[in-house]
Amino acid sequence: MPRFLRAVLRYPVILVTIAVLVAVLILDATGAETTARWTSTVYVSAIIAWTLVGMVRDVLRGHVGLDVLAVVAMVATLAVGEYVASLIIVLMLTGGEALEDYAGRRARRELTNLLDRSPQIAHVIVHPSDNTSEEVQDASADDVRVGDVLLVRPSEIVPVDGVLLTDSGSFDESSITGESLPVTRRAGDEVLSGAINGSRAVRIRAVRRSTDSQYQQIVALVRDAQDSRAPVVRLADRFAIPFTAVSLVIAGAAWGLSGDPTRFAEVLVLATPCPLLIAAPVAFLGGLSRAAKAGVIVKGGAVIEQLARIRTAAFDKTGTLTEGRPDLVEVRPAAGFDADRVLMLAASAEQYSSHVLADGIRRAAIDRGLTIERAERASEAATNGVTATIDGHTVVVGKPAYVRSLAPDAERTPLAPGQAAAYVAIDGRYAGALVLADDPRPESPAVVSWLRAHGVERVAMLTGDAAPTAETIAAAVGIDEVHAELLPAEKVHLAAQLRPRPVLMVGDGVNDAPVLAAADVGIAMGAKGATAAGDAAAAVVLQDSLARVADAVAIGRHTLRVAYAAIWIGIALSIGLMLVATTGAIPAVAGALVQELVDLATILYALRALAGPVADLDAHEKTDARAAARTTSTADGPASA
Incomplete structure (x- = not known):
């Protein structure tokens, strides 16, 4: 009543x-x-x-x-x-x-469910290193500071992004990533706010404040959408x-x-x-909700309408069409430099970089048992490279032109198709190159093919990477228009010139934020926490899958x-x-x-x-395969008896 x-x-x-x-x-x-x-x-x-x-x-x-x-x-x-x-x-x-x-x-x-489940309370462990005086105090999630150790009890919501301190834990991340099955995290793994803890209490160390955490960013996007x-x-x-x-x-x-x-x-x-x-209006609210359920937060009905009318699609390469986790293939030191020394100093500098290659370099150094040193000073030139002072040495890691401006003897290293390189200079001398490879996402070819089959007349790649690498990845995923070695401003200029309109732009990194904001519809691959890209974009993909882009267009x-x-x-x-x-x-x-x-x-x-239906990429791939088989059969002629 x-x-x-x-x-x-x-x-x-x-x-x-x-x-x-x-x-x-x-x-x-x-x-x-x-x-x-x-x-x-x-x-x-x-x-x-x-x-x-x-x-x-x-x-x-x-x-x-x-x-x-x-x-x-x-x-x-x-x-x-x-x-x-x-x-x-x-x-x-x-x-x-x-x-x-x-x-x-x-x-x-689906949208209000996200808001209703927003974490409010955190259990802060006082004196976590002293078991004799350890106690737990409840605090507002907004008051948690970076470095605080938190207790998350069974079935509770993780209040802020943190690193797991307990040996292992199981978490339901369906409200964040759309993954229906619980995921297991090990000690040292990152646990996202908004995830629901499993059947055992765990401890985490906060790595971001509540306002900067993944779930609160999603909630902010939802409020914008509403x-x-x-x-x-x-x-x-x-x-x-x-x-x-x-x-x-x-x-x-x-x-x-x-x-x-x-x-x-x-x-x-x-x-x-x-x-x-x-x-x-009810139909458009339904579309926003359906997109959220599919793992895409769309910032308003105007974006839904634009998604429905997309005629041109442009993609960044690294982290968008590719996995975004390049692995180190080879260290090529210059004369007079040791490979492990070059890798160690480069990894130490790259810990202050947000570029996607930096993570691969750091992982390779750790895997080889190298110690990553702290820098006395560090600065990053967005999209170009990072400069750091480590153990008294000035270390520069980045694109060849950037490194050459500080070390004139730097020279390009030959690369195989699909490879990328980070160039290293130490104390003004060229020290070598770190060669990495990043494979295309398995779903990328199907997404590009689906878009072409559903009214998108033009598909292009806009990337800052070298032309040979960009062209290899583009060929692998079915894109024949490639614009490589672009600065952010050049990406914006090219996106403005693309026709026919509206133009969809998909990217993932900080350097993609300007072009995502400039496109008719910008979609950020936000599963890995690209805050600047997510803020600039009109829609954010919460799952680490390019297939959600096709889903967003289908729902629109x-x-x-x-x-x-x-x-x-x-x-x-x-x-x-x-x-x-x-x-x-x-x-x-x-x-x-x-x-x-x-x-x-x-x-x-x-x-x-x-x-609303999502894009059935599997069925589309089967249709393409049957069409290709029919074409081959016709070209070869009927088989003789």
Whole structure:
């Protein structure tokens, strides 16, 4: 009962309208028709005035909507004495708001689930190294500092990103990555905030504050998505003037041909614009929720609409089309330098770099048992390289041009297809090159092929890597347009020139943030915590899979189809019923009630966006394989008996 009361009190206008309608019906039944008429007229007139004020405000903001039809319908029904019908129109309009709210909550479920599960409390271990005085104090997750040791009890939510101190633990990360099965982490592995701990208590050391942690970044993206103004308002407005004009023409014709002004009111009660105002927004909310369930946070309905219309797609290479975990293949020291010494100093410098090659260099040094030293000073030139002072030596690691500017004797090293190199200079002398290889993601060819098969006319690679490496990866995944060795500003310039529009750009790193922000739709591969890219992008993939990009496009197209279909269903039903009403076959009261059924039908249809299909890459690959087999068979000719 409390829930029912809260629902009723949330919409007081509906409650008052129902009370007035019941009172009018009682008065009508007891013979007090004049009182009933005046009661209806006063109340409906107040609603008309309130609606007109809202219309004027909208017009001053440059927005012309569909409320004019509702106002005309209410005025017409009052003018011809159909005061019960006028009350039903008011109930329909106010009830439409409640229906939209309910459907919107249903459509937002996946998004609000993320917000509701946001970690709030952390158990901080005091004096964790002293077992005799160790105690646990509860604190707000926002108050946790980097380095604090936390206790996470069974089935609790991890409050901040941390490193696991316990020997092992099992975590449910489905709300973050979409992975349905629990994952096992070992001591030293990173545990993401928002993950649910398994059946044993574990300890973690905080590596980020709450506001910087993965889950809070996702929550911020969700809030952006919920607060954004969906394009469905504009979508409905595209139909507002034509629909209003057609409705008034039909109503006027009915009045003119019949000579009965009541016929004008009977037609207009069936022309109320609820299907346009409600069903399309519900469809876009459903699309946002469906994308979140698929592992993609989309920042608003405008992005959903743009995703549906994508005609050009551009991809970064490293970490986007490739795995993003390059492994060291070879150390090529220059004359006079030791390979392990070069690798150790390079790894020590690269611990201060955010470039994807840096992680591979650090891993290789650790695997070889080398000690990574702390730097006295370190600075990074974004996308070019890092300079650090280590044990009294100035170490530079980065692109050949950057290293050559500080060590003129630096020279390019030959690379096999698919390889990349980080060049090293020590104390102004070229010290050698570290050769790494990064394989394409297994799903990359299927994603590129799927996009081409579903209306994307142009696919390109925009990367800062060397041309030979970029071209090898592009050939492996099916991309024939490659722009290599680009600086961030050059990527932005090229993205602006790409045609046809809209342009989708997919990237993962800090250096991709400018081009992601500049593209019509920027998608960040955010599973590895690329904060700058995620902030700049219009959508963020939470799973470490490029397949989610194809899913986002598929969901966007399905959502737009559902939104348009909902609008056209509402328009078609309304116009059909209006034409019937011109004959006088539908009284005003019955017409107002029938229009409620039209609203319900369009809203139920709009909720189909919640079940939008994702891209079936496996089926697409099989179709491509069959097509290739048929082509080969045709080229070879029929087999002889």
